[in-house]
Amino acid sequence: MKTIHFSTKTCYLWLLLGLHTIIASLASPSGTHHSHEFVIQTTPVKRLCRTQRILTVNGQFPGPTVQVRNGDSVAIKVTNAGPYNISIHWHGLRMLRNPWADGPSYVTQCPIQPGGSYTYRFTIQNQEGTLWWHAHTGFLRATVYGAFIIYPRLGSPYPFSMPRKEYPILLGEWFNRDPMIILRQTQLTGAAPSVSVAYTINGQPGDLYRCSRQGTVRIPVQTGETILLRVVNSALHQELFFSIANHRMTVVGTDAAYTKPLSTRILMIGPGQTINVLVTADQTPGRYYMAARAYQTAMNAAFDNTTTTAILEYIPRNRNVQPSTPILPLLPAFNDTPTATAFTSGIRGLSQNVVFKNSADVNLFFTVGLGLIFCRNPNSPNCQGPNGSRFAASINNNSFVLPRTTSLMQAYYQGIPGIFTTDLPPVPPLQFNYTGNVPRSLWTPIKGTKLLKLKYGSSVQLVFQDTSIVTTEDHPMHIHGFHFFVVGAGFGNFNPSTDPARFNLVDPPVKNTIGTPPGGWVAIRFVADNPGIWFLHCHIDSHLNWGLATALLVENGVGPSQSVIPPPPDLPQC
Numbered sequence: 001m002k003t004i005h006f007s008t009k010t011c012y013l014w015l016l017l018g019l020h021t022i023i024a025s026l027a028s029p030s031g032t033h034h035s036h037e038f039v040i041q042t043t044p045v046k047r048l049c050r051t052q053r054i055l056t057v058n059g060q061f062p063g064p065t066v067q068v069r070n071g072d073s074v075a076i077k078v079t080n081a082g083p084y085n086i087s088i089h090w091h092g093l094r095m096l097r098n099p100w101a102d103g104p105s106y107v108t109q110c111p112i113q114p115g116g117s118y119t120y121r122f123t124i125q126n127q128e129g130t131l132w133w134h135a136h137t138g139f140l141r142a143t144v145y146g147a148f149i150i151y152p153r154l155g156s157p158y159p160f161s162m163p164r165k166e167y168p169i170l171l172g173e174w175f176n177r178d179p180m181i182i183l184r185q186t187q188l189t190g191a192a193p194s195v196s197v198a199y200t201i202n203g204q205p206g207d208l209y210r211c212s213r214q215g216t217v218r219i220p221v222q223t224g225e226t227i228l229l230r231v232v233n234s235a236l237h238q239e240l241f242f243s244i245a246n247h248r249m250t251v252v253g254t255d256a257a258y259t260k261p262l263s264t265r266i267l268m269i270g271p272g273q274t275i276n277v278l279v280t281a282d283q284t285p286g287r288y289y290m291a292a293r294a295y296q297t298a299m300n301a302a303f304d305n306t307t308t309t310a311i312l313e314y315i316p317r318n319r320n321v322q323p324s325t326p327i328l329p330l331l332p333a334f335n336d337t338p339t340a341t342a343f344t345s346g347i348r349g350l351s352q353n354v355v356f357k358n359s360a361d362v363n364l365f366f367t368v369g370l371g372l373i374f375c376r377n378p379n380s381p382n383c384q385g386p387n388g389s390r391f392a393a394s395i396n397n398n399s400f401v402l403p404r405t406t407s408l409m410q411a412y413y414q415g416i417p418g419i420f421t422t423d424l425p426p427v428p429p430l431q432f433n434y435t436g437n438v439p440r441s442l443w444t445p446i447k448g449t450k451l452l453k454l455k456y457g458s459s460v461q462l463v464f465q466d467t468s469i470v471t472t473e474d475h476p477m478h479i480h481g482f483h484f485f486v487v488g489a490g491f492g493n494f495n496p497s498t499d500p501a502r503f504n505l506v507d508p509p510v511k512n513t514i515g516t517p518p519g520g521w522v523a524i525r526f527v528a529d530n531p532g533i534w535f536l537h538c539h540i541d542s543h544l545n546w547g548l549a550t551a552l553l554v555e556n557g558v559g560p561s562q563s564v565i566p567p568p569p570d571l572p573q574c
Ligand SMILES: *[C@@H]1O[C@H](CO)[C@@H](O)[C@H](O)[C@H]1NC(C)=O
Pocket: 305, 334
């Protein structure tokens, strides 16, 4: 039987290369308790020829990698030594009956105020793979994020042959301003936020940007060996294509679930998603770029058109030969939706994951998309969106507004009225040609804090339907507290009488974040077996800020084993 083991040599190499993320050996048995301290602080970091002060965890950028096994318990004490209210979300972790540990500000908790602290306590229950953690307050996750790796129980092998080494590959976006100032500006003007000035791999832009060569991340490989890359899209706003020159990748997992092996040259990964790939060093020894750049679907929108790189470096290098300039992989054009679709639809789950096959107890149909609020005075400094408007976004015409005085979960648990309602329409309040030429009279959504209530244990089918209001666009939809089966997707309007017949109920992939194809739809299924209030939103933070969100209120079932646990005593208050 194979067990996970990382030699101390691997750690040493990482240290030598100056990388912050170290894959240590994890020889502990399942059921181990892990304690961590996260101190949120302002840290000077030099990127793109200048020193910038950014918010970090423990001074590290990206933040520390949390490594656990399935079955372990975790306590992470987060102390806020920074200037902003903040909370941390453990993205993709199910947090069964324990929404108090989930983290989104004003959804499951009030933020941790400057000087305060809160300990997130939770158990890993039947999840394995790559997840990540990030700030869930405003745009602070731009710099506050890190990998969260769940290994199998000690002695349980991966369902693929053991890689020699493993590396997290966190893709990010770099802004030359404080992301909170960018957020305030967009809230003030109603316009789209300024785009990033670089993409990053493990916090480094790479060789193609000025003053960045020295920091470029290098991944060492020996000829013939196979390594596992745990790719995470932690970018604030951008879907990305990712490729490695001359090397094929084999996808073996997405989010926290294994997949059937899929061989590919290109990944398309949306914000919030993770993809595990095996890479075999089977090319002529040398140096090869791995690179990422935008997959951009919104029409006529500005975006960051730069390319981030790291280097896959065969070792040992022949010392007598000057290091050659690495080869760049060919990346698809920024708007290559056919390539993105071919990749995403090629991913298959393991058939032993069981999706319910009968019709669902609850059928939800959510339109997701942008909107515009037209101003009385279009020249107002508050109306700098298209044609004197402010941007909005909605689900079923409801543009979500977070509460300010307490969190949804605290209001629910303590019975505080007037904080939210549970009347989000399960289907669009108005039927229209969602992906056609939508009349202007339909473009402005209603603002509110509308949730959707689900009975404990109900089987749910949810179709996300993109709209062409303002623009069609790929919206990476994320649901907290659940993972779900992706059973179908297509372009145009979902047809409830013909499309379900083509659903994949045999080996659908399991995810926590799924892109709604631009001008199309995606169908998911899950069982509402986790009581609590769970945020559901687009993982493009500008869209979330404009209201592309709601929350699922899953009622308690019967008895304590189907009910939300009591809140911890140190839960932050507003
Ligand atoms: C993006 O950059 C590439 C070169 O890297 C260029 O060929 C392409 O035209 C640019 N696209 C846009 C939309 O600016």
